Amino acid sequence: MTEKLLQYLWNFKIFNNLNFKDTEGNPIEILDFGRWNKDSGPDFLMAKIKIGNLIHAGNIELHIRSSDWIFHQHSLDSAFDNIILHVVFQDDAEIPGFKEKQIPTLELRHHIDENLLRKYDQLIHDNSFIACENLFEPSKIPFQFHEENILKKLYEKSVSIEEDLEKSKNNFEAILFHQIAYAFGLKVNAHIFKQIAESIDFTTFNKIRQNKTQLEALFFGISDWLENPSDKQTKIWKREFDFLQSKFNLANIKIQPKFLRLRPPNFPTLRLSQLADLYSKHQNIFSKVISAKNSEEIITLFKDITASEYWDEHFNFGKISKVKQEKILSKDFIELITLNAILPVKFTYHKYHHEEISEEMICFYQSLSPEKNTITEGWKKLKVKIENALESQSLIYHFKHFCETKNCLNCGIGFKILKER
Template structure:
C-alpha cells in the first residue's frame, strides 16, 4: 500500500463496505468524499461527514499509517487546520491533537479488497515494456487517448520553446534554427547540434545564408573538422572560417558531434551540410514553414535540399567512398523534422492567436506516416498498430509519462484493469 493508491481508492470509492466506523468504534458516514487535491495541503477538500449526529464539513488527509501525520510534520501547518477526519490504511499510533479536537481517525485496512492490492502490487513489480503487458489487450481496452496525449506533448514542448524565446529576445527565427539543428542531429547528435546552433549568433548565420560555402565553413569549423584537412575544398572552408572568425569576432568554442552508432547517410558531416543547404535555398524559411497549410507544402520546401557536391563521394573528411550520389533528404527524414521541430514550433507560434490551431496541427500529424523506432516496435508486439504520426507520438508520450513511471492509477487502461 502507498498513499497514491489510498487516494485513488478514496476518490473512486472502491471499498468492500461503506459502513465505516472510526478507531473508537463510532459510526462514520461519509456524505461527501471531497475533491481530490493535487496541490499542497490536505488530500481531499470540501468533504462532509456525519459522526455522533453531527454533520461536519472540511478537509480530509490520508496516510498509509497514522504516524505519517507526525513524520510529514503537518502539526501546526495552517493548511491543515480544517481537517475533519484522518483516513489511514493502518492505525499505528494515537495522534493527541486529533483526540483533543474530537477529529475521527478512520482505518481502511478491513474495507479494502485484497485482490485490488494484489493487482496494483503486481503492476508495480513488473519490469516489462509496460507494467500491464501480460494482461493488456487492445481489443478489450481500445486506446482512445491519442489526441489528448499529443496535445499534452505539444503543450510540454511549447513550454520549452517559450523558455528559449525568453532567452533569445523572442526571436522565432533563431528558435527555428535551434529546433531544426536538434532534429537534423537525430537521437545521437540532437543535443550536440542544438548546442552548436545556440552558440552561433543567429544574426551572423542569417547574414551569410546566401553563401552556402560560408555556412558550411562556419558549421564545420566549429566542429573542428577542417583544421587538419588538405584537400582543396577543405582549404576553402578553412579560409572562410578564419575570415568569419575575424569579421564577426567569433568566440573560440568547439563541439564534437558523434559518428558512432550512425549509418553513413546520418553522419553529422552530411546532416550539417544539408542544414546549410536548407538555409541557403530558403531566405524566408520561417514564414514558409509557419504559414504552410499542409505537409505537401512543407515537403516541397525540403525537396531540393542536399549536401554540397563535395559529399557526393564522401561521408567524412579525407575518405573517398565507393558510393557516389547526391545526398538528398529522404521523405522519412523530412517527416521526422516535421514531427520534432516544425509542427511543435508552428503550434507554439499560433496557439495564442488562432483557436483552431490544435485541430490543424492534429490533422497535420495525422497526415504523416507512423514513426519507426524501438518503442513503437514494442507497442506493435502488443498488437497496437499505429496508423499515423499522431498515434505514434501519443504512444511515445504515454509510455514515457505513464508506463515508465508506473503511473497506472493515472492511466485509463490501468484503472480499468484494476477494476475487473
C-alpha cells in the same frame, strides 16, 4: 499498500462497498469525499460526512496506519486543526485528543479488493516494457488520449521554445533555425547541433545564407574539422571559413559533433551539409512553415535537399567512399524533422499570437507516418495499432510520462486495469 494508492482509491471511490463504520462501530456516510490536495496539508479538503444526525464539514487525512498521525506529528501542525475524519488502511493505535475532539477513525482494510492490491503490487514490481504488460488487453483499453497527449506534448515543448525566444529577442526565424538544427542532429548530436546554430549570430547567418559553400564552411569550421584540410574542397571550405571569421569577427568557438554509434548516412558531416543546403535554397522558410496548411506543403520544402556534391563519394573528410551516391533526405527523416522541429515551432508561433491551431495540429500529426523506434515496437508487440504519427507520438509521450516512471495511478490505462475486478 502505499499512502499514494490509498489516496487514489479514496479519490476515485474504488471500494467493495461504501457501508462505512468508524472504529467504534458507528455508521459514517460520506456526503463529499473532498478535493484531493496534492500540496502540503490534509490529503482531502472541503469534505462532508454524516454521523448520526450531524453533518460535519472540513478536511480528511489518510494514512496507512493510525500511528502515522503520531509519527508525522500532525497534532503540532495547525494545518490539521480542521480534520473531521481520519482514514487509515489499518487501525493500530489510539490517537491522543481524537476522542475529545470527536474525530472518528475509518479503517478501510476490509473495504478494498485484495485482487486490486495484487494488481497494483504487480504493476509496481514488474520490469517488463510496461508495468501492466501481463494484465494488458488492447481490446479492453479505450485509447482516447492521443489528441490530449499531443497537445500536452506541444504545450510542454512551447514552454521551452518561449524560453529560447526571450534570449533571441522574439526572433522566431532564429528559433526555427535552432530547432531544425537540433532535429538534424538526431539523438546523438541534437544538443551539439543546436549549440552550433546558437553560436552563430542570426544576422550574420542571414547575410551569407544564399551561399551554400560559406554556410558549410561556417558549420564545419565551428565543428573544428578544417584545421588540416586534406583535399581541394576542404581547402576551399577552410579559406571561406577564415574569410568569414575575419569579416564578421567571429569568436573562436569549437563545438565538435560525434560520430560514435551513428550509421554513415547520419554522420554529422552529411547532416550539416544538408542543413546548409536547406537554408541556401529557402530564404523564406519560416513564412512557408507558418503559412503551411497541410503536411505535404512542409515536406515539399525538404524534398530537393541534398548534401553538396563532395559528399556523393565521401562520408568524412578526405576519405573516398567505394560507392558514389547523392546524399538526399529520406522520407522518414523529413517527417522526423517535421514532427520534432517544424510543428512545435508552428504551434508556439500561433499560440504566441493568440490564434487557435489545436485542430489543425491534430490533422498534421494524423497525416504523417508513425515513427519506428524501440518504444513504438514495444507497443506493437502488445497488439496496439499505430497507424499515424498522432498515435505514435502520443504513445511515446505516454510511455515516458507514465510507464517509464511507473506512474500507474495517474494513467488512464492503469486506472482501467485497477478498477476491473
